[in-house]
Amino acid sequence: MARIFLCIVLVYGLSLLHLAVSASIHRQNQRGNGYRDHVDVEAYLENLERRFPNLSKLYDIGHSVQGRRLLVLQISSNVTQRQLLKPAFKYVANMHGNEAVGRELMLNLASYLLVNYRTDPRVKALVDNTDIHLMPSMNPDGFAVSREGDCDSLSGRYNANGVDLNRNFPEQFSSPDEALTPEPETSAVMKWLSREPNFVLSANFHGGALVANYPFDSSSQAFQSGFYSASPDDKIFTSLAKTYASVHPTMPLGHQCQGTDHFPNGITNGAHWYNVKGGMQDYSYLHSNTFAITLEVSCCKYPQANKLDSYWNANKESMLSLIEKTHSGVRGTITSSATGAPIAGASVHVYNIDHEIRSSDWGEYWRLLTAGPHILTFSAPGYIKTTIYVVVTANEPLTKHISLDPKA
Known part of the structure; x- marks a missing residue:
């Protein structure tokens, strides 16, 4: 009887331990009381780095106009050592400061990968075989003046100098006299893209629509929209966009936001939607080894915080699937x-x-x-x-x- 009693106690104890671990993981995946400001984001990432020193490394690629660090969390097994033939992947969010969902998706993804590394075979394979870099905010100054619940305005879209960072990169179809002076945030990303080894694959999170957008964003047709501007790698870009959209619960439906936009299969060529000169995804493809797409993940640019769980649930599988595409070709x-x-x-x-x-x-x-x-x-x-x-x-x-x- 004593042995039976001990077995019962042991099983019960293990059950409680499992529940405690599960609760801890659940807490790691929560977003506190809502969106986090820059100070909270930095503290959160620093805490992850302390808890998982062999899997994560926090660094910055520069500073914003107002001096905020452009933070990146690197996640990889043996993160301090470069491994031959381990490809690099990056996600960038909050390039437009008022498009805030991607910012929280990055924080949640960082926690998810690190907390589940030892228990989830899929996560372990991703972290073991991919050098993952997550930037929660490319425009922390813009986010600081944005307003939760603001779905449509331009407040906070630009950096502190009033510049749209997704119109600030060198443009393939512009003449030399049209060249723009890169903002600090833009220059930092350009230098980041030039580092060795280049990123293999990348995606950039936006809000205000629900679609996976692929190059080219600009075309030779000046400001004319509706012109399909195919890159030389149109086939693989189309495939990458479908990878993200196809496993999203609503993106492939194609017409989920108010307005006239309709995206078959939840994807679009950028210029065919509307022409963007000086965009980051085109620059990445043309000036580095990086294949980049843009992800519009919310109809409302800055939705209420109580909707964040639903955005995480909708995008988690898509985010993981796109990282896995780094291992193709x-x-x-x-x-x-x-x-x-x-x-x-x-x-x-x-x-x-x-x-x-x-x-x-x-x-x-x-x-x-x-x-x-x-x-x-x-x-x-x-x-x-x-x-x-x-x-x-x-x-x-x-x-x-x-x-x-x-x-x-």
Whole structure:
């Protein structure tokens, strides 16, 4: 009887422990009493870094006009050590200060990944195999003057200098005399994008609509909207947008917000919706190795805080699924056949796609591609070109290590 009693006590104790752990995880996923200001966000991220020192690292990429840190939480196994061929992914939110849902989604996602790392195989695989960077706010100054419950106004949209940050990047279709002076927040992101290794995939959260938007945002048709401006990688961008939209409960329905917008399958080419000159997603694609899309996740730009749980539940699966897409296409290293040394800055070109990516300082490359056959050519100054034929699958990346012969 004593043994039976001890077993009952042990089982009961374990049950209480499980409930306590579950309650702790639940508390980690809560947002307190509502939206958090910049001081609270910084304290929250610092606390996560203290609790999970091997999985998270807090840093900033610069400061806003008013001196607020542009904070990023990096999440990865062995976060302090760079791992060969581990691709980098980033989410950026709150670029328009009054579009606030993405800001809280980033905080909740950070907690979710860290708290569930040891118990959820999917989360563990993501963190083990991906270098994830989360920026809750690119425009903390704008957020500071925004108003909860304001669905439609422009109050807080711009930075403290009154500039729309999503119109402030160098524009592919502008003439040199139209060049804008980058704001501090814009310059910080441009420098961030240029660091080694480049991000493979990225998404930027906005509000005021419900759609996954992909490049190009701008077109050669000046300010004319309704013109489909396809990038060279239109197929993979369409696929990435569908990845996010398809598992969202309402985004694929296409017409969920008041107004005339209608988005088949919950996705749109940016310029076909409306023309945006100087946008971040086009700049990312054209000036780095980063494939970037834009996610509009709420009809109301700054909804009441009591709606935040519903936004988290609607977007969690989509956010995880998009991160997983970092592991698609072809990846590998490019080295010299003579010395075995990595070749930095080597070019990777895909037949019939007029967009090259470059290898990292460690000779790594990641080339996102849709499933199917592709012809890839690898080249570098002083080396003989090498061309290979590959068949990409939808479920996992294809690894191809390339050795280039020096020219005689």
